[in-house]
Amino acid sequence: MEDYYKIMDSLSCDRQASVETLEAIEILSERLERLKQISPCFAAVDFSPEVKALTDSKVPVY
Secondary structure, eight states: OHHHHHHHHHHHSSSOOBHHHHHHHHHHHHHHHHHHHHOGGGTTOOOOHHHHHHHHHOOOBO
């Protein structure tokens, strides 16, 4: 849950994602991919456009 809160904190502020936020998104992305491999029920699950926008910037704030 800690990863979730890091991401939500970045989404609620008008600032660039921190290294911790980008790492949290990567961890959750890997977990989601594993779920998709286990069950087709997760095939349509994806991150929100806001989270995708955070990862597209890829310019972390230290």
